[in-house]
Amino acid sequence: MPQNYVPIFLFMGVAFAIPAVTLVLFKLVRPENPHKTKLMPYECGITPLDDARGRYTVRFYIVAILFVVFDVETIFLLPWAVRFRWLGKFGLLEMGIFLGILIVGYIWIWKKGALEWV
Amino acid sequence: MLHLILFSVFAVIAVAGALNLLVQRHPISSALSLIVVMGSLAVEYLLLGAEFVAAIQVIIYAGAIMVLFVFVIMLLNAGVEERTKGSKVALILGFPAMLVGGLLVAWVLLRAPNVGSVNVGAMYGPPKAIGWLLFHDFLLPFEVTSVLVLIAIMGAVVLASPVRSRFSRPQPEPERQALKAAAGTEPAHEETVTARRSS
Amino acid sequence: MTLGTFIIVSVIKIVIALFVLLTGVAYTVWLERKLVGRIQNRWGPTRVGPFGLLQPLADGAKFLFKEDITPPHVYKPLYIAAPMIAMIFAVTSMAVIPIGDWVTVAGVHTPLQITDVNIGLLIILGITSIGVYGIALAGWASNSKYSLLGGLRATAQMISYEVALGLSLVGVLILSGTFSLRGIVDAQAGTWWGWLPKWNFFQGQFVAFFVYLMAAFAETNRVPFDLPEAETELVAGYHTEYSAMKFAMFFMAEYANMFTVACLASLLFLGGWHGPLFGPTWLQEILPVFWFALRVFAFIFLYIWIRGTLPRFRYDQLMKFGWKVLLPLAVANLVITGLVVALRA
Numbered sequence: 001m002p003q004n005y006v007p008i009f010l011f012m013g014v015a016f017a018i019p020a021v022t023l024v025l026f027k028l029v030r031p032e033n034p035h036k037t038k039l040m041p042y043e044c045g046i047t048p049l050d051d052a053r054g055r056y057t058v059r060f061y062i063v064a065i066l067f068v069v070f071d072v073e074t075i076f077l078l079p080w081a082v083r084f085r086w087l088g089k090f091g092l093l094e095m096g097i098f099l100g101i102l103i104v105g106y107i108w109i110w111k112k113g114a115l116e117w118v
Numbered sequence: 119m120l121h122l123i124l125f126s127v128f129a130v131i132a133v134a135g136a137l138n139l140l141v142q143r144h145p146i147s148s149a150l151s152l153i154v155v156m157g158s159l160a161v162e163y164l165l166l167g168a169e170f171v172a173a174i175q176v177i178i179y180a181g182a183i184m185v186l187f188v189f190v191i192m193l194l195n196a197g198v199e200e201r202t203k204g205s206k207v208a209l210i211l212g213f214p215a216m217l218v219g220g221l222l223v224a225w226v227l228l229r230a231p232n233v234g235s236v237n238v239g240a241m242y243g244p245p246k247a248i249g250w251l252l253f254h255d256f257l258l259p260f261e262v263t264s265v266l267v268l269i270a271i272m273g274a275v276v277l278a279s280p281v282r283s284r285f286s287r288p289q290p291e292p293e294r295q296a297l298k299a300a301a302g303t304e305p306a307h308e309e310t311v312t313a314r315r316s317s
Numbered sequence: 318m319t320l321g322t323f324i325i326v327s328v329i330k331i332v333i334a335l336f337v338l339l340t341g342v343a344y345t346v347w348l349e350r351k352l353v354g355r356i357q358n359r360w361g362p363t364r365v366g367p368f369g370l371l372q373p374l375a376d377g378a379k380f381l382f383k384e385d386i387t388p389p390h391v392y393k394p395l396y397i398a399a400p401m402i403a404m405i406f407a408v409t410s411m412a413v414i415p416i417g418d419w420v421t422v423a424g425v426h427t428p429l430q431i432t433d434v435n436i437g438l439l440i441i442l443g444i445t446s447i448g449v450y451g452i453a454l455a456g457w458a459s460n461s462k463y464s465l466l467g468g469l470r471a472t473a474q475m476i477s478y479e480v481a482l483g484l485s486l487v488g489v490l491i492l493s494g495t496f497s498l499r500g501i502v503d504a505q506a507g508t509w510w511g512w513l514p515k516w517n518f519f520q521g522q523f524v525a526f527f528v529y530l531m532a533a534f535a536e537t538n539r540v541p542f543d544l545p546e547a548e549t550e551l552v553a554g555y556h557t558e559y560s561a562m563k564f565a566m567f568f569m570a571e572y573a574n575m576f577t578v579a580c581l582a583s584l585l586f587l588g589g590w591h592g593p594l595f596g597p598t599w600l601q602e603i604l605p606v607f608w609f610a611l612r613v614f615a616f617i618f619l620y621i622w623i624r625g626t627l628p629r630f631r632y633d634q635l636m637k638f639g640w641k642v643l644l645p646l647a648v649a650n651l652v653i654t655g656l657v658v659a660l661r662a
Contacts, residue, residue, distance in 0.1 A: 003320065005164055007327035007432035008440070011412040014331055015405045019566050022381065023397075026562065031384045039388045041461035042557050053195040053460060058278055060473050063636070064189045065274040067476040069267055070644070071182040074483035075174055076252075076263070077651065078439070081490035083249030084658065091253060092659045094261065099652070101264040105271045106644075114275040115640045117633035146395070146457065153450070173439035181446025182476075188450065189472055192457045192465070 062114055073102055125165050132158040143199050149187045156180040170248045322425065330431045331412075338411055342572040343373035349621045356625035383561040391558065395458035400559065400566035403451025407570035410444040410577045413437040415499050417590050417606040428499065429606065437498040438490075441581065442483060445536065449475050451570065452538075452545070452555050459558040467554025470632065471545030475536055477639040482532035484647035488525040488654040489517050489585050502589030516588035521657065524650040526586045528643050533578035535639065537571060540624040544632055579616035580609075587612050 041048050080087070080095055087094075109115060135154035142148045156179040163172035252260055347362065347369065354361025362369030387396065414437075417429035434440065449472055456468010490496070493504035507515045518526050535542040546554035556567045583589060592608030594601045630638065 003323065004432050004434045005169075006324070007331065008409065008412045008434075010324075010327060011331050011334075011431060012405060012409045014335060015408040016401065018335070019401050019404055019562070023385075023562055026381045027385075029382060030561070033384065034386070038386065039390075041388065041390055041459075042463060042552060043461075044552070048462075051460070053457075053465065055195055056193045056466075056469060058193075060193055060469055061190060062275065062278045063473045063477055064186045065278065066271070066640075067480060068182045068186050069271050069274070070480040071483065072178060072267060073264075074480060074487075075178060076260070077484070077487050078490060078496075079170070079246075079249035080253055081487045081651070082494055082496060083246060083253060084491045084655065085494055085662065086250075087253055088662055089659050092655050094253060094257060095655070097261055098264040099648070101268055102271075103648070105268040109271060109275050110641070112275055114278075115637070117636040146392075146454075150395075169434070169436050170439070173436050173443050176443035177439065177446055181443060181449070185446070185449055185453070185472070185476060188453055188457075189469075192453065192469060192472075 059117060066109070066114070121165055125162060128158045128161045128165070132162070145191050145199065146188065149184060149191060152187070153180050153184045156184065326425055326427055327431060330427075334411055334431055335408070338408065338573060338576065339569070341576060342569050343377065345572050345575070345617055346376070346568075347373050348617070349624070352618075352621045353625045356622075377565075380562055380565040385561040385563065388558055390460045392458040392460065395454045396558075397563070399451050399455035399458055400556075400563045400570070401451075402454065403448060403570040404566040404573070406444050406448040406451065407573040407577070410441045411573070411580075413440050413498060414577070414580045414584070415502065415589070416580075416609050420602060430499070433497070433499055435495070435497040435500070438486065438496045438501070438585075441577065445574075445577070446479060448570070448574070451567075455559070455567070456555040459555070461558050463552045463557040464555050467545045467551045467557065470551075471538060471555055474538070474542065474544060474635060474639075477636060478532040478535035478542075478643070481528055481639060481643035481647050482536060484644065484651060485525045485528040485532060486585065487647075487651040488522050491651070491654050491658055492517055492520055492522070498584050498589075502584055502591070505588045506591055514588055514591065516586065516591075518586045518588075521654065522586060522650070524646060525654075526582070528647045528650065529582060529586065531638075531643055533582065534620075534623070535635070537574045537578060539571075539575070539620055541627040541630050542635060543629060544635060547629060575617065575620055576613065579613045579620075582616055583609060583612035 076098065077095070080091060084091055132155050135151045135158065139148045139151040139155070142151060156175060160172045160175040160180070163169075163175060350372070351361040351369065362372040365371040365375045387393065412431045413434055415428060415430035415433070419426060419428050421427075452475070453468050453472040456464045456466075456471070459465070459468075489501065493501040495501060495504070501517075505514070505516050505520075509515060509519075513519055534540075538545050545551070546556070551557070556564055559567065590605035590609040592604065594604050596604075
């Protein structure tokens, strides 16, 4: 029933309206005294030397890509779990093959050291 | 009727988001427009009655793959795109060719047998039906997917790992090495996404 | 029920839910300050009102009237959008959480839930996965080193633990066979031998519960997983450059997320609103909501208790724990659950 989803969007709208309205409305009463040092990026009192955006370690990237892969795997597991009682032992077998292949991959990345963070 | 209006509205949002993706110059704005496209596609699925597919669209595309994109933009400090003048030939030939190509595809699709319009709410929606289709009718493609995912894992790890021995201490200039490795990551992520799409 | 009544009833429920949620968030902050104070042998807030009970109102007023600094070095559209994204999606996941059975008020029969959809659990997963953008974009748009590092750390942490979180739910789904949160709670009704409730926790999902709890702590960036805002090294992490109302939005988002995972833990593992019913009819109508609120309160208490007790992880330990402990545990749990259920059938 698509109409059951309407309240979610209504809720989202209200949740958007509250912060938006307060931000705009209280702009009228908030003080505004900008100052050069106040507007500097916070660096514990030291004048910043360069731009913050640089290049960061590649390990973050490995984490992100492993997340995508395992998220896809999880998504396959969810409808299987819901249907499990219907599929029975056959379902167990087919998911066993699917998971087995992925567990091999998991062990491989473990051995390869991609899960280390040093 | 209301359904049709909503469907058209979100279709327009999706197309507008896609166009904005092309027009924006900063990669993060382009990535955010792509999230909008994914989100409105999810709403389209929902309107057609395919609630499970809609949820998956949000979780995987908007919530996982686009997070990867945004994350990489954050990591690499990808700057504003440089605008080249663009060749005249592409401009003159490109748009008509696109139009002709689009019409051709539409014509072929419409002429193909057993193709018709889908009524609102008529698509396979409930998760149980999806489960049945996936784990019964399309069992082999499902199992093959796991091999694809495995290849994606291996490709990502091989291409993104800095070349180093597991037992040696980090080199004196770890940042530089990480930088080098980060510069070499582009193909990895491209390949994985292609692998995912084809699955 | 006609469409008109449906919309009106939903709007009423939305207003009530938002009011309860925001008040709950405000008073959780009060409770946290009070409890952590007691744990550390201090008083916590005492000055504003009896027991400092009006402190949240004072804080709220302060957030509204303080100067809202938008530094020139930020990327303005995203700098403003990020806290709103964080808050909107943190609050919206409440839309599918049921807090009790169906009730009839003024002739309208309606569930105690904003909307009853049959993929409720997936919707919550989807909304939380979108919520990551709030933090990631805040870190990026602030254009400050602490913010960017905090944002990167937070994003990496949240996506790592999202995997374990998703996998820990599979066991529950096998047992209940539905994505509907109401359906999952209904599947946990009844008792064994008249005293042991048939909660999923007692049906063998205690490992999953442990994994879920740890992953939920990490998802909400709470101690011992509060590395994104580890104040001793990153000042305030992704919200270093935020002040006044925008900072308050991140704050509210964090606490609203705490409520969501606490509600989800109660619904999925601890039998939702099931509990002993007694007394007159009106009491029997209210008691389920009370039992549910009690469970949620217990989780919030646990959160605060742990915050007052445990030190923080180191980042490599955090990643190791997520990928090498929780993930295999969750997979083992789902395989064993599958085996047991298949062999019993």
